[in-house]
Amino acid sequence: MAQLQEKAQELKEALATSEEFKSLQSLHQQIEEDDIAKKMLDNFRQLQLELQQKQMQGVQISEEEAQKAQQQFELVQQHDLISQLMEAEQKLSVIIGDINKIITEPLEEIYGNPDQEQN
8 A cells, every 4th residue: 555655646746747737837827916817717617616516416507507608618718828728727637537547447457447338
């Protein structure tokens, strides 16, 4: 167990020193210092959270809410810093997904891959 935790710490340090993480961190700081960008992003994320909570509760999202979310997304995408941040978040998300896939391979040997169709 200690060896696994040690390897996890090494992976954490590698992630924290990666260019992808440093880019995300820098963009996040720039947005924190830009009142307009911060407010736009906060509003967008709040709307996302509200819609996700409704979905988790089984509440149908109205057409109006869906359109509002789409408009908010298009608005934040037009802001250069926010657009760069979202792109950096996506890149890091892919890396973390790839890491997760690698470290769960031994479990797939036992349980199979839930992403693959069963025959």
